[in-house]
Amino acid sequence: MKCNYTPKDIAGKLALSFLHNPLTALLAVFILAIGYLALEIMPREEDPQIAISGGAIIVPLPGASPKEIENIIVKPLEEKIREISGVEHIYGMAMENVGIVNVQYYIGENREISNLKLYDKVMQNMDQLPKNAMHPLVKPFDIDIDIPILTLAFYKKDPNLSDAKLFKIVKDLQYRFNRIKNVSKTQIIGAHKRQFNILVDLNKLKGYHVSLGQIMQAISSVALQVPEVKNRTKDNKIVIFGVPNAIESIEDVKNIIVANYMGSPIYIKDIARVEDGIDIQNFKSAKIWTKNINDKEQYTLTIAKL
Numbered sequence: 001m002k003c004n005y006t007p008k009d010i011a012g013k014l015a016l017s018f019l020h021n022p023l024t025a026l027l028a029v030f031i032l033a034i035g036y037l038a039l040e041i042m043p044r045e046e047d048p049q050i051a052i053s054g055g056a057i058i059v060p061l062p063g064a065s066p067k068e069i070e071n072i073i074v075k076p077l078e079e080k081i082r083e084i085s086g087v088e089h090i091y092g093m094a095m096e097n098v099g100i101v102n103v104q105y106y107i108g109e110n111r112e113i114s115n116l117k118l119y120d121k122v123m124q125n126m127d128q129l130p131k132n133a134m135h136p137l138v139k140p141f142d143i144d145i146d147i148p149i150l151t152l153a154f155y156k157k158d159p160n161l162s163d164a165k166l167f168k169i170v171k172d173l174q175y176r177f178n179r180i181k182n183v184s185k186t187q188i189i190g191a192h193k194r195q196f197n198i199l200v201d202l203n204k205l206k207g208y209h210v211s212l213g214q215i216m217q218a219i220s221s222v223a224l225q226v227p228e229v230k231n232r233t234k235d236n237k238i239v240i241f242g243v244p245n246a247i248e249s250i251e252d253v254k255n256i257i258v259a260n261y262m263g264s265p266i267y268i269k270d271i272a273r274v275e276d277g278i279d280i281q282n283f284k285s286a287k288i289w290t291k292n293i294n295d296k297e298q299y300t301l302t303i304a305k306l
């Protein structure tokens with residue numbers, strides 16, 4: 001049945017002209033060929049490089065509450081950063097003792113110039129920060145190396161494996177990954193390093209009239225590796241001997257002399273208990289959940305490419 005409908009709009013008239021036109025099939029083939037060539041020739045990348053610039057401004061203020069941080073650090077910084085051209089988003093965070101302002105520029109902004117403008121703006125307004133605030137830290141973002149393309153999780157199947165041993169294994173793998181071509185940055189998250197923990201008995205500390213500062217000073221004086229420089233040789237060369245670390249075991253820590261009390265030396269073992277453990281002051285951790293394992297500590301190794 002023949003349709004006598006006559007379109008009145010432009011789109012209908014254009015479609016009607018192609019219905020019985022012999023060039024329609026040729027045009028369709030031409031469009032398909034152009035699309036195929038574009039698909040083959042156009043460069044593609046699984047992880048494309050996108051010029052995204054930004055940074056974070058970290059201002060510590062010891063003893064300040066989050067409300068105080070927000071009023072005297074975060075909000076004034078946000079107002080000044082809005083004066084920078086090219087800023088797209090500003091995110092401020094107020095926490096105990098520190099304020100953080102994250103800045104993101106529009107896509108395509110020059111990274112070096114953007115970071116320089118951000119640094120200059122912070123330095124120009126240093127006089128507006130509180131007098132007891134510490135020096136602000138301006139940390140630029142680099143999406144090329146800050147976002148990993150691979151994340152590896154390590155956890156202990158053997159309960160006898162210590163945290164220090166696991167950290168050593170992951171650290172060795174990190175070193176090997178860093179030697180691979182086009183690997184820009186690797187980072188270990190949730191790791192705990194080995195250290196000797198000195199648990200001081202405050203009652204004994206008071207009884208011997210010893211302060212915590214004396215303990216810290218005594219330990220730091222023997223915990224450094226200091227090179228010993230000798231005179232020049234006949235060949236006009238300098239000879240350097242490495243002095244070994246004086247702390248290598250728990251017994252070395254226990255036998256450190258802290259002070260003298262009534263003519264007798266006071267050792268660490270007299271006023272504290274020493275343990276061979278991990279850095280208990282590090283509260284950062286990562287956990288893994290699997291089908292057979294619930295809430296198990298893990299070390300995460302992230303890898304980013306150039």
